[in-house]
Each structure stands twice: as structure tokens, then as C-alpha cells.
Amino acid sequence: MTGCISKAELGKMFAQAAELIRDRSELLSHLDSQCGDGDHGTTMTRAMEFLENAIGPANRQTVSEMFREAGWGVMGVDGGASGALLGSFIAGMGDPPSGDEMDCKGLSACFGAGLRLVQNRTKARPGDKTMMDALVPAVEAFSASAENGKDLSEAMRGAAEAAESGAESTRNMVARYGRARYLGDKTLGCADAGATSIALLFRGFSLALVTKKES
């Protein structure tokens, strides 16, 4: 069946995202040091290394259970707000019941449920200069592609681009949420570290799916 992914591809998606985030760890910490305490790169690397090990074919649970447990596990790496929100996104992805394989619409339902759980737990919304500025457009773009019958790799490329432009747009925002909001106008000019991480996450997902098609 074309356009379907199983745990093997999910594993590759998270491994590729972990690699990108690990490579950009210094950059993420640098961005964070403009508006926060400068540890975002190390936090995200820890979280992604956990996910890379938790998600993949070696996991014997159903896909839903795998996401729920992996999400809870990410919260356990003690990554402050970033860890809690990324963990909530992954845990929420386990809300829709999914079989061993999922197509574009199935994955879209997972992303949507992940986003809903994050939105239940944080008051941050797009425009506040947080990870939501990348996550919301990425999930929306993926959902629109799924609705329009696009294949997984095309939909993921669209999500990655939406996340990247969302992250880029935070450059012109003043932080309105979390620790950075106390810095006010000083947060203008630098991209939000959390949004940049989410862009890397979706770019990693997209690269993993492109590689699959080409090989």
C-alpha cells in the first residue's frame, strides 16, 4: 500500500529529527540565550534522544500506546516547559486509535490530537512568540494536505515549510508568554528557540519521508 507508514517509518522520522536537533543544539541554545536562560538546545537534544529510542519498530506496543508512553517519557526528561509541551504533543498523538499502519489522514488525526492536548495545557497561542507559532501552522498545513488527498511526503514537506515560516515570523514578535515575556521589546529580532525546534522536528520528519521515497 502506498502512502502508508508503520513504526519503522515513524522511527526514522524521529531519528532524523533528533539528528537535526542535535546538530543545531548550539544554535538553539544561542537563540534561547537571547530571550531565556540558554539551555534549550541541550533540553531538546535530551528530549529527542529519548524519543528516538522510544519510537520505532523495536517497540512492541500499539502505535497509540507507543505515542502515549513516549510522550509521558519525554515529560520525564525534565525539560521544563519545552519538555512538558513536546511530551504533551507526542502523548496526545496517541489519543486517536491507530493500527499498525497509518495513512496521511491517520497521521493528521494524530497531529491534531497532539496539538489539542498542548492547547489544553498552555495558554500560549500563535503570536506569543513560542513553539505554538511553528506547531499550529505545521499541524494545520498537514491537515489541509491530508484533506486534499496529498501523499505523506508532500504533506510533510508542506508542514515543515509552514513550521519554518512560522518560526521565522517569531523574529518580529515580542514575547508574550513564559519567562521571555519579561524582556518585552528586547525579544524583537531573534527567532524563538521553541518554534525553531518545532521547525527542525517537522523538517526532520520530512527528510525521513523523502529519503524513503527516493530509496
Add this chain to the structure above:
Amino acid sequence: MRMKKFINDPKRLVPELLEGFALAFPARIRLLGTNTVVRATPKAAGKVRLVTLGGSGHEPGLSGFVGPGMLDYSVAGEIFAAPGAPRCIEALREACRDGGSALLIVLNHAGDVLAANITMEAAAREGLNVKMVLTGEDISGPVGDRRGLVGCVAVYKVAGAAAEQGASLDSCFHVAERMNRNMRTLAVAVRTATHPATGHPIFELGDDEMEIGMGQHGEAGTGRMKLKTADETAEIMLEKLLADLGVQQGDELLVLLNGAGATTLMELYLIFRRVARLLESKKIKLARSAIGEFITTQEQAGFQMTIARMDPELIRLWDEPADAPFFFQA
């Protein structure tokens, strides 16, 4: 300037620090699992257990207040980052074992609140008997979303004393809430700290400047100005606190001065002198005070000033004995 700190592995700061802490106070505390500090001798069954959570790098906070008369569990996070909900719920399960109950005391910071809310969702699912108090007393923030600073120590103290005496979960909760409602804190910073894992300064401040309203992690405040004398600084800060709390002649206050890490006791006593004299001249009673380092931010220079309006019960609870590594009174 390059970071000059005695560090082994930046990734292992928290476990190594807590290992050292547990080795230094073997009669009082021990480690439970990874990075959670508990009493060496658990509180008697049936009494409410106090649990707190928060990032590390603020020693002796928060784990230094685990002990008889104060906290039962401190779930320590990474440097300046909240611990995750999975470890917090483990502490709550422990605290509520054999049908007990727990009061979770959380300082209002985005990551801590997020972890605490996820933990409370899980506690509700599991039917644990837990209540949560969110402390927030930093007057530099908007009412309704004020940061939790060193005032949490007063909350640990009075709620801890109530719990030790066998008060119900509801009573402990109300005592904690009353303390929180009646306290106000303002911070000032004069020099930045370095994040010990990244080596980066956590904020920038000119050589001749100070900033009033600075948060626990260098979050910018509202009043950047040229460095002032101890007397002037004490006066500016105390006036803002008194006005915000609406303190009247005859009120009884607890005053806490909390050094940020690199401000000396000498300076804190200069500040305290002025505070005490001003209160005297305003006919406001200085009921109790505590001066020292409670919650620090590495080598940041500055301090937090807390005032709290005390009623007879809060004073009585404040005066009860405590035997935590960093809060002892007979």
C-alpha cells in the same frame, strides 16, 4: 568573561549536587529515585505530606527545606528547569501511600505550573488526595500572574508546621493560601549569573546599574537605574512592598531578605537595618525576620525582599520548630 566554576560534567550537575547534598545531611535527608529529596525519617502516617517541585541551580532551594516542620518531598528539576510530571506524580504517590494526603506547593513559573497541572491531572485520575497551592508574590508582575519567589519558604514553614501538628489537608491548604495572599516580594539584581550548564550569562546589566523587579532567572524587571546605596535601595523596595500589600500602622510583618548568591551578608544586614528602622518610624511592627540565602541564582548579585502580614496563628506556626538542612529553629 569565561565561566569560572568548579564543575565535572555539565550534564550531571543535578545528580552530583544532590548526591553531595544527601551525603552532607545523612541524618536528615536521602534521595528517592532520581533527583527527589525526601526526609531520612518519614513523617508519621496520617499526617499531610508537603511536596514541592522546581528547577535546580538555586541551592539551598528548594530541597534544603526538606525536614521536620517543613517539606516532605522536593522534586528537583534540571538547572533552572522544572522537573517532569512523571517524577512529580511518583512523589505524590509516595506521599499518599497508605491512604495519606499531600499538599503540592508550586511556585508560579510557566514550566513549574505546566508540570504541576499535568501532575494534578494524573493525581485526579489515580484518586490521590492532593491539593495544590500556587505561590506568586512578586509585585513586579501583574496581579493574577505574579511569579513565585522566596516567599515560598514562608509557605513551607507555616503549612509544614500545621501538617506536623496533624492539621487536615484542608487546614494546611488554607494556611498556605493565607500566607501566600498576605506576602509580597520584590527582587533587585546588580550583576548577572552564568548558567552553569551552558556557560552563558543569563542577562546583561551595565557595570553601574541595578534592576528592580528582576526574576529568579534574570527575567527583566521594570526598574533599571543607576546603582544606589543600601539605604536608598531598601527604602525604594520597602515602600513599593508596603503600598502593594496595603500595610497599615500596627500591622505585624515578617521580613525575609534572600541573597541571590553573590551579595554578602554584610550588604543584607545594611539593607535590613534600614528596613527595620523605616518600619519602626512608620509604627509597623517587625514581628519576625529571616536573613540569608534561601533561593539563590548561582553567582547573581542582588537580593529579594519579602514582607508578609502575619496574624497570631501564622506567627504561632512560624515559631514552631523546624529541622531542615537549611532552616533550623528549636
